[in-house]
Amino acid sequence: MNTYSLGYRFSGVMVQELEEFCRRRQWTFYPKTDLNVSDEEVSSCLLRKEKETEYNRQTIIDICSSFFGRGPLTVIPLRRKGTFHSLYRIVFPDAERYIARANILVHSSRAFEFLVDGWVTKVLNQKGVPTVAVYRVDLSREICPFDYEILSEAPGKPLTAFEDKNTQYIDPQLLSELGRIVAKIHDIEMDGFGLLDVRSVVGQQNARGKGLLQTWKEYILFNLNEHIKTCLDIGAINRQEGARIAEVFDRASWILEDAPSCLLHGDLGNHNVFSDGERITAVIDWEDCLCGDPVFDIAFWGTFCRDYMLDPFLQGYRAVRLLPKDFDTRYWLYYLRIALSKTVHRYRFRYPDRPGRPPASLRIQKGLERLKSLGWS
Secondary structure: OEEOOOOOEEOHHHHHHHHHHHHHHHOOOOHHHHOOOOHHHHHHHHHHHHOOOHHHHHHHHHHHHHHHOOOOOEEEEOOOOOOOOEEEEEEOOOOOEEEEEEOOOOOOOOOOHHHHHHHHHHHHHHHOOOOOOEEEEEOOOOOOOOOEEEEEOOOOEEHHHHOOOOOOOOOHHHHHHHHHHHHHHHOOEOEOEEEEOHHHOOOOOOOOOEEEEOOHHHHHHOOHHHHHHHHHHOOOOOHHHHHHHHHHHHHOHHHHOOOOOEEEOOOOOHHHEEEOOOOEEEEOOOOOOEEEOHHHHHHHHHOOOOHHHHHHHHHHHHOOOOOOOOHHHHHHHHHHHHHHHHHHHHHHOOOOOOOOOOOOOHHHHHHHHHHHHOOOO
């Protein structure tokens, strides 16, 4: 077995599993929308919030004792979890704090995405971008039957904690700083397009990340027709809107053929950004990172936010990095594409719309209308 820099091991079987993992991700637009998991596994994700067992907690204690050489004072399951992962806060008697992330409930496939998290956070720390540190990734399943990573705890709170509950208002200075930080992330050049090819960075010092696809157009259009069909089937769009969406992306082919490749977060939202209320302290959760057009990342963030939040964000962004002349067209084109995917995601995982807010699927119609106002009828 080979041991690599983050403390994980690869056997011959794991190499084969990695090849399969990359093959699946090559045919994926957004993992949470397109990942091939069973209904049983989806149900497991939905029910797991109250299902953390004493066994799992004890296993995390054993992992900590093995890695740190000492037992923690407390191990606390956290309410905040990823779609497929459980999180634990680890506290030692000297007040040192860490986070353990594990694929406890959905571990039919090995969590190679933890390796993505480990590589990206290392690159960002070298570039001075605030994020967490990944100390260990273990996919060997020698200590426990699931995969895990051990990270530093992000200082502060998620940026969503600083939003007004009714208006989503956030201090413009924080939004401007977020824009500057995202622009610094986008200064990291990549090769290829689409989801990161884990094989391009595993066990290599100073590796340059590479996407799994040859073109950006291939990534953006992948599964588009399937997403349109699902949105039609569930009543999120009508047939006329479905035809308009298909026509818009057909006309936009030339735009998609002209895109740079830089590091994108891939799931940029205020829930993945931490702050102490005065500054941005960390950008976390990099497992879905992409290689591609930086405007896509901005549009992804925009689908979580009110429109008036975009101006201060872009003021900060422009202070570091130029935006393309056709930014508005690209932004709303990507906004529409992301809205389609998110609607399928929300339907698949049965996420309810938030009380007091319009249905999330209306972002599709919003994207269409904004493109119409730009001459894309």
